[in-house]
Amino acid sequence: EVQLVESGGGLVQPGGSLRLSCAASGFTFSSYWMSWVRQAPGKGLEWVANIKEDGSEKNYVDSVKGRFTISRDNAKNSLYLQMNSLRAEDTAVYYCAAGYCSGGSCSSTPFYWGQGTLVTVSS
Amino acid sequence: SYELTQPPSVSLSPGQTARITCSGDALPKKYAYWYQQKSRQAPVLVIYEDSKRPSGIPERFSGSISGTMATLTISGARVEDEADYYCYSTDSSGNHRVFGGGTKLTVL
Numbered sequence: 679e680v681q682l683v684e685s686g687g688g689l690v691q692p693g694g695s696l697r698l699s700c701a702a703s704g705f706t707f708s709s710y711w712m713s714w715v716r717q718a719p720g721k722g723l724e725w726v727a728n729i730k731e732d733g734s735e736k737n738y739v740d741s742v743k744g745r746f747t748i749s750r751d752n753a754k755n756s757l758y759l760q761m762n763s764l765r766a767e768d769t770a771v772y773y774c775a776a777g778y779c780s781g782g783s784c785s786s787t788p789f790y791w792g793q794g795t796l797v798t799v800s801s
Numbered sequence: 802s803y804e805l806t807q808p809p810s811v812s813l814s815p816g817q818t819a820r821i822t823c824s825g826d827a828l829p830k831k832y833a834y835w836y837q838q839k840s841r842q843a844p845v846l847v848i849y850e851d852s853k854r855p856s857g858i859p860e861r862f863s864g865s866i867s868g869t870m871a872t873l874t875i876s877g878a879r880v881e882d883e884a885d886y887y888c889y890s891t892d893s894s895g896n897h898r899v900f901g902g903g904t905k906l907t908v909l
Contacts, residue, residue, distance in 0.1 A: 722903040723887050725900060728898070740802070794843055
């Protein structure tokens with residue numbers, strides 16, 4: 679059974695930093711794209727970033743470029759999101775998600791999701 | 802920036818067929834995906850690559866594409882299908898990954 683468990687959320691002041699982690703199990707972590715998706719309170723889903731299986735390609739939504747860094751440790755089956763220069767508008771539940779492979783090709787589209795971790799940016 | 806447009810809400814009675822649309826210029830070239838999110842829960846993928854259903858998703862959920870519009874159809878909707886539904890896709894370059902604004906489905 680695929681399991682994705684996020685941790686590291688909490689309350690942080692504007693301008694501060696936070697590092698989110700996602701522990702993966704139940705699948706071959708190193709074979710799949712991984713993503714972070716967030717959801718502000720009462721709002722819709724927003725794709726944040728993704729990273730290729732071997733970490734060689736990373737993509738970000740424009741609003742977090744230069745502030746957030748996605749990374750992974752395939753030996754530890756873990757995904758990370760380093761968030762710097764946090765703003766009030768970054769307040770959200772952050773979900774870790776795994777891509778999928780079908781018909782011999784793999785996609786970064788979120789297929790399996792964790793339960794999320796809440797990040798609150800406030801003074 | 803690229804956008805996917807969904808109706809804010811759809812309401813129907815149990816047993817009726819729900820159709821939720823998602824409009825985007827690149828949908829003729831890029832796959833559409835559909836997620837179900839029940840209150841305070843993580844999203845669940847219900848349709849991938851326009852019309853495929855993951856294992857464990859009931860057959861009453863189906864997806865289709867016509868031109869620039871993708872449609873999620875729930876045949877014989879149940880009260881338990883009440884949730885927010887989001888479409889997801891990319892722009893034609895594949896560089897911008899976006900969710901639609903979400904559609905709140907009410908079944909009562």
